[in-house]
Amino acid sequence: MATEKNFYMTQEGKEKLENELNHLKTEKRQEVVERIKIARGFGDLSENSEYDAAKDEQAFVESRIAQVENMIRNAVIIENDNQNPNMVSLGKSVTFKELPDGDEESYTIVGSAEANPFEGKISNDSPIAKTLIGREIGEKVTVPTPGGDLEVEIISVD
16 A cells, blocks of 8 residues: 655645535535435436536545545644744745846745645745755755746745
8 A cells, every 4th residue: 555645734724624624524515415406306317417517516526525634634734943944944935036136036835735826835846945945044046947947045034
């Protein structure tokens, strides 16, 4: 049996997953069951698109429930208590500047389960995060990107 993958996340991220799981199990599951009941009332199931769509949604909801349960079961909460405050690590926000004279950018490095670039949260598996983790304020590093290498300087870590 393969070992289960750990999902690194903040306590806040784990709570969001627990809330989603609760919603899926209590409300969403029941909504889908109701849609299936209603669609059954439309008659012949072989040509009933409402029934097919409701069954597809049921499969999606059940698969998402299993996925979220697995993520919660294998959650590893990120703690930053005993780490060097100047070092980039999982769960911290990092501000860096593109060299020679680019704009400053800030991201929080989170586990892949929580990543959302639109909220400034990047996965620890991303090329930027992999390059920055373990580095300290003031260091200049080269980040590989699809458009070519990017030279950056770490400005701050929170």
